[in-house]
Amino acid sequence: QSALTQPGSVSGSPGQSITISCTGTSSDVGSYNLVSWYQQHPGKAPKLMIYEGSKRPSGVSNRFSGSKSGNTASLTISGLQAEDEADYYCCSYAGFSTWVFGGGTKLTVL
Amino acid sequence: QVQLQESGPGLVKPSGTLSLTCAVSGGSISSSNWWSWVRQPPGKGLEWIGEIYHSGNTNYNPSLKSRVTMSVDKSNNHFSLKLSSVTAADTAVYYCARKTLATGGNAFDIWGQGTLVTVSS
Secondary structure, three states, X not given: OOOEEOOOEEEEOOOOOEEEEEEOOOOOOOOOOOEEEEXXXXXXXXXXXXXOOOEOOOOOXXXXXXXXXXXXXXXXXXXXXXXXXXXXXXXXXXXXXXXXEEOOEXXXXX | OOXXXXXXXXXXXXXXXXXXXXXXXXXXXXXXXXXXXXXXXXOOOOEEEEEEOOOOOEEEOOOOHHHEEEEEEOOOOEEEEEEOXXXXXXXXXXXXXXXXXXXXXXXXXXXXXXXXXXXXX
């Protein structure tokens, strides 16, 4: 069970859109539509932003969206805002009742 | 609104056992949720440790399975983590979290604030 692969950092200007990728294998991301995404501000606990690939929990802005193609899941944030600056982590079901996280991506809003 | 709160020693000696408890408030630990532990070494990413159901059923990360034990205390509405034979590599912020049917049982929707555990002599 290896960590999912995410870019170390992404950046964008206010109002722009950015996409964060999360690459796994045919044993995790590729086999299940069970990817979730978490936002983590410094010193804070993670916050659920997307679950089951593309669903948003109540209260999460519709600027956040999720998708998947093959072994890669993606999180897109549109209309970037300063408060979106944070670390983002993906997580996928990995079979046999186990879960695996990505290494995390630092989003900088320029 | 369900809230989670971790507690336990902040310092553990190498080769010792790390013991943490997560208190569940605002709801019953016997509801249809999985209760999980996730850790984050300083400056690094998240790692799923494992989860437990109120029935006592558990699932563990294969890489930690030999050292992890989780339990549920229904009378006190909390669940616990024990990690044995710790080394400096186990130094991390430990979070407890919930997976609920409201999110298909497939995402961690509520998290505790986290507690830093340092392994050092």
